[in-house]
Structure formats: C-alpha cells, structure tokens
Amino acid sequence: MAFAPSSPRRRMITTSILLFFVATFIPYQFAYMVACIVQIATCVRALHYAQETRSGAHFNFYNYVHSILIIMLWVLPINLPVLVVWVHNLAVHWLTPFSSHHNVLSIMPLLLLVETLTTGKMIPRLNTSLRYVTNTLFCFLAIYAAVYGVTYAYLLHHLFNFSAAWLVAVHLSNSTFSLSGLSQMLEGEDEAGEPKKRP
Structure with a gap:
C-alpha cells in the first residue's frame, strides 16, 4: 500500500522535534521548506497510488494534496529570502537571532496539516453551515493575493497558515481524539496496531 501511515507517536515526536x-x-x-519537500513526496505517492487503483476517491485525495502543494509553492518565495539571510549569517558566524523568526505558531498549523496529509486520509465532508468557512478563507486568500500580494506579500504566509489551522481542525473533527487515546499513543503500539502492554 502506498500510504502505510507511520504511527501517531512517531509523527508526534517528529513534529515536536x-x-x-x-x-x-x-x-x-x-x-516551511521541509514541509514543502514532504508535501511533494506526499503528492507523488498520492498520484502513484491513484494511478494504480484507478479509484475516484484516490484521485480526489491527489487533487486535494496537489492543491495544498500549489499554495505552498506559491508562498515559498516569500520565505526564501529569510532563509538565505539565515544561511549567510551562519557562514559569517553571526548568530544573533530574530525573535519573530522563531515563532512556533507561525508554522505549527502548516506542519500539522502536512503531517496529517502523509497518512493518506481525505478531509471529511462538512454537512453544516461551517462548510462555507473553507470557501471564504480561500477566497479571501486569493483576493488578498490579487490586490495586496505585491505590496504586503509577507502576510500571505500568515493567511495561509490560518487557513491550514482551519483545515487541521476539520481533519480533527472526524477523529476520535481523547485523553485515553493520547496516553495509548504515547505508550506506543505494536506492529498489529495494538497498544503495547507494560511488563
């Protein structure tokens, strides 16, 4: 199977690190650049799996992850100059950090979305009026990019980050998340998916 998901414990540890x-x-x-590389790998796997199975559901998932990748690549040039300056500062041994570049909330929703997509799970369908929130968020992102994208391009990352937080919330709305499930995740699972028993 193309999407043999890694254990939730492993994904949580990787994201936390x-x-x-x-x-x-x-x-x-x-x-963000690492997330783009992971998303490219997810797109390639999704396309390969959809072509193997010829399933409409798998093509829908490929279209979904491909759309997210296009937006991520669209925002990537905004983040690259800071990365170039950071690498240059490392080369000249100037290690003075900029606190704004270490804001975890500026990247956490995007990392959680990319990690969620690596499992191969499609976003659940919203049957309430909340389904209009997704359309509104992405329409606002597109309108802002068209009107203010050149002048205030740095805000596109934060708008997309907010949209990613919404998509993560939609993904989590379909999961059975609980404290007992979290404790089982942290204890680990064996290869059959059963929680490991402590001696």
Whole structure:
C-alpha cells in the first residue's frame, strides 16, 4: 500500500522535534521548506497510488494534496529570502537571532496539516453551515493575493497558515481524539496496531 501511515507517536515526536528547533535555533522558514519537500513526496505517492487503483476517491485525495502543494509553492518565495539571510549569517558566524523568526505558531498549523496529509486520509465532508468557512478563507486568500500580494506579500504566509489551522481542525473533527487515546499513543503500539502492554 502506498500510504502505510507511520504511527501517531512517531509523527508526534517528529513534529515536536522540528517545532523545538524552530523555537530555539532554526527560523520557521526552514521548517516551511521541509514541509514543502514532504508535501511533494506526499503528492507523488498520492498520484502513484491513484494511478494504480484507478479509484475516484484516490484521485480526489491527489487533487486535494496537489492543491495544498500549489499554495505552498506559491508562498515559498516569500520565505526564501529569510532563509538565505539565515544561511549567510551562519557562514559569517553571526548568530544573533530574530525573535519573530522563531515563532512556533507561525508554522505549527502548516506542519500539522502536512503531517496529517502523509497518512493518506481525505478531509471529511462538512454537512453544516461551517462548510462555507473553507470557501471564504480561500477566497479571501486569493483576493488578498490579487490586490495586496505585491505590496504586503509577507502576510500571505500568515493567511495561509490560518487557513491550514482551519483545515487541521476539520481533519480533527472526524477523529476520535481523547485523553485515553493520547496516553495509548504515547505508550506506543505494536506492529498489529495494538497498544503495547507494560511488563
């Protein structure tokens, strides 16, 4: 199977480590670039799996992850100059950090969305009036990009980050998240998916 999801524990640890590095050393723009690379890999896997199965549901998932990738690549040039300056500062041993570049909230929703998409799960359908929120968010993002995108381009990252937070909330609305499930996730799971028993 193309989407053999990694365990939730492993995904949580990977995301936590990346967020820790963002909070301490690397700018969130570096984490954004890593998220773009992971999203490209997810798109390739989704396309390969959809072509193998010829399933409409799998093509829908591919279209979804491909759309997210297009927006991520659209916002990437806004983040690249900061990354170039950071690499230059490392080369000249100037390690004075900019606190605004270590804001974990500027990247956490995007990282959570990318990690969620690596599992191969399609976003659930909203049957309430909340379904209009998604359309409104992305329409506002497109209108802002068209009108103010050149003048205030740096805000596009934060608008997309807010939209990603909404998509993560929609993904989580369909999951059975609980404190007992969280404790089982942290304890670990065996290969059959059963929680490991402590001796």
